[in-house]
Amino acid sequence: MAIVLESLAKIVFMFLLIMGMVPALIWAERKGAAYIQDRTGPNRASIGGVRLAGLVHPIADVLKLVFKEDVAPTNRHRALYALAPWVVMTVAVSTYAVIPFGDYLTIAGRKIPLVVADLQVGLLYVLAVASLGTYGIVLAGWAANNKFTFLGGIRATAQMISYEINMGLAIMGLMLIFGSLRLTDIVAGQGGLLFGWLPMWGVVLQPLGFVLFITSVYAETNRNPFDLPEGESEIVAGYHLEYSSLKFALFFMAEYCHMVVGAAMISALYFGGYQIPWLPRPMLEKHAGLLLQLVLGLTVAASLLFAVLFLRRVQREKGKFGDARDREPVLGAGFWIIVALAAAGAFALRPGDIGATGASVFASLFQVGAFVGKVVFFAWLFIWVRWTLPRFRYDQLMRLGWKVMLPLGLANLVGTALVVALIGNGK
Amino acid sequence: MSFEGLSKESTEKRRSLLESIYLWEVVKGLAVTGRHLVHNIFHTGDMPTMQYPEEKRVYSDRFRGRHRLMKREDGTPRCVACQMCSTYCPADCITITAAEHPDPAIEKYPATFDIDLLRCVYCGLCEEACPCDAIRMDTGIYEIAADSRDKFVVDKEFLLNEQTRGTR
Numbered sequence A: 001m002a003i004v005l006e007s008l009a010k011i012v013f014m015f016l017l018i019m020g021m022v023p024a025l026i027w028a029e030r031k032g033a034a035y036i037q038d039r040t041g042p043n044r045a046s047i048g049g050v051r052l053a054g055l056v057h058p059i060a061d062v063l064k065l066v067f068k069e070d071v072a073p074t075n076r077h078r079a080l081y082a083l084a085p086w087v088v089m090t091v092a093v094s095t096y097a098v099i100p101f102g103d104y105l106t107i108a109g110r111k112i113p114l115v116v117a118d119l120q121v122g123l124l125y126v127l128a129v130a131s132l133g134t135y136g137i138v139l140a141g142w143a144a145n146n147k148f149t150f151l152g153g154i155r156a157t158a159q160m161i162s163y164e165i166n167m168g169l170a171i172m173g174l175m176l177i178f179g180s181l182r183l184t185d186i187v188a189g190q191g192g193l194l195f196g197w198l199p200m201w202g203v204v205l206q207p208l209g210f211v212l213f214i215t216s217v218y219a220e221t222n223r224n225p226f227d228l229p230e231g232e233s234e235i236v237a238g239y240h241l242e243y244s245s246l247k248f249a250l251f252f253m254a255e256y257c258h259m260v261v262g263a264a265m266i267s268a269l270y271f272g273g274y275q276i277p278w279l280p281r282p283m284l285e286k287h288a289g290l291l292l293q294l295v296l297g298l299t300v301a302a303s304l305l306f307a308v309l310f311l312r313r314v315q316r317e318k319g320k321f322g323d324a325r326d327r328e329p330v331l332g333a334g335f336w337i338i339v340a341l342a343a344a345g346a347f348a349l350r351p352g353d354i355g356a357t358g359a360s361v362f363a364s365l366f367q368v369g370a371f372v373g374k375v376v377f378f379a380w381l382f383i384w385v386r387w388t389l390p391r392f393r394y395d396q397l398m399r400l401g402w403k404v405m406l407p408l409g410l411a412n413l414v415g416t417a418l419v420v421a422l423i424g425n426g427k
Numbered sequence B: 001m002s003f004e005g006l007s008k009e010s011t012e013k014r015r016s017l018l019e020s021i022y023l024w025e026v027v028k029g030l031a032v033t034g035r036h037l038v039h040n041i042f043h044t045g046d047m048p049t050m051q052y053p054e055e056k057r058v059y060s061d062r063f064r065g066r067h068r069l070m071k072r073e074d075g076t077p078r079c080v081a082c083q084m085c086s087t088y089c090p091a092d093c094i095t096i097t098a099a100e101h102p103d104p105a106i107e108k109y110p111a112t113f114d115i116d117l118l119r120c121v122y123c124g125l126c127e128e129a130c131p132c133d134a135i136r137m138d139t140g141i142y143e144i145a146a147d148s149r150d151k152f153v154v155d156k157e158f159l160l161n162e163q164t165r166g167t168r
């Protein structure tokens, strides 16, 4: 019974993490793109005058998409047309099952591993499920019965076949080093230090593999510079051209879910997952009290800073809009002052000795936080790259995949195999 | 077949090894966009974006805005319904019905004078064509919006009235 509850709790946590990150990423994409291009970005939607720097826009977007008319082409393949967005979405979320988001959590003497399904063939599962994502895209492109969507589907297939191989080859290097397909083993293996100072992260052991892997992940998620399946300038919107309202929203959300999966995979395989360099678990547990104080102190400082910024805005923007938006800085300042007071109160309570259990829980949460932080960074990298690089031409994409990355991947694999054969793997 | 001046070198620029590896270039590109991002986060005021309904752009005096009809000293329209403007209008959006003026020295006056602002391309030919300086585009009004098409067809009274904004 307990195991079912545990799994359910973990699934819900993971699901909420992804679903919570989707609107945040949409916001980051729009606002980040705007700032990169010297624009202001979304700043109009508000709830009672609070605009949260545009964070209300994703809510407005969702409302809009929910209430929009669902226009569908007459000559579609009805069943497949309806199925496609769900395939894409399901695949996007199910990859998370094998990604460890933390080490383990000890509650009432039970050691709960922080991964939904600790599969022995975790890496294979990831590859298999990720390639299923294309299936949804191809279905969408084909079922809509439109030449542009069809072209988008074909592009997605060709791209996926080319880059799936490179992804597999890149991962195989890691497999040789850590001698396991289990993702928990791979992440746990990255906790040590190399030569006593370098964190033994995948990226340090396999720099070339990392470059190949991250490129393949970008291609797999259909994100710029590899977003040819939806290249607006050539095939309108590609595979999701004929979808509207909620079905389009599913595709849109799936893209961001894929991004989060990609980011989680990159951090788990090449950046140590939940591991914090030079701060292994025993050390975390030993200094838990100190770290907790530090975290609280930083929270106080940060929220005070935000409060001051908002107070400055209160002064500067008095009656600027002449409507409810004028309340925003006041509410913002109030919110951050309350947060600062709460954190200061917790700080004053001196949670220094939280006991062994508390220390263990704190260490687990700290590691989960580290993992989430890495995921957020890599998800942001996706956005950053998108607004920096132009899209590849199709022949360039194929040339890069087959003529550059495939040989490099093979060379990397052979080289790694030789080194592992000579000095043995991490086990 | 060969094209003069289109040798292979000129179409495909030679790349150095570092450039053809592409990664370093990607990092350089990320640095450029990152610089813009960070700068804009800390200097939101520097952005050229205009918060439109609150801030409005100041246009030059020569800006061609919505039309207006001029009046004589007695308040009647200056227009003599000569149809010059509607003949010149490339968008064919001025409709005038002429009627006889009570004053024999004036001959005609416009019984109706409609401009379809949706068809107008704001070229200003009407005001140039007018022999009596009766139609002008110097109002500076550019916020021309309405929720139905017929509200964009403005009539004589509307154009003569100096208080009107945008559309009906």
Ligand code: SF4
Binding pocket: B085, B088, B089, B090, B091, B092, B093, B094, B115, B119, B120, B121, B122, B123, B124, B125, B126, B127
């Ligand atoms: S501005 Fe040009 S298009 Fe508009 S009414 Fe005058 S002549 Fe016609």
Ligand code: SF4
Binding pocket: B078, B079, B080, B081, B082, B083, B084, B085, B086, B096, B126, B129, B130, B131, B132, B133, B134, B135
């Ligand atoms: S506005 Fe000017 S050009 Fe047009 S009909 Fe009247 S007098 Fe003639």
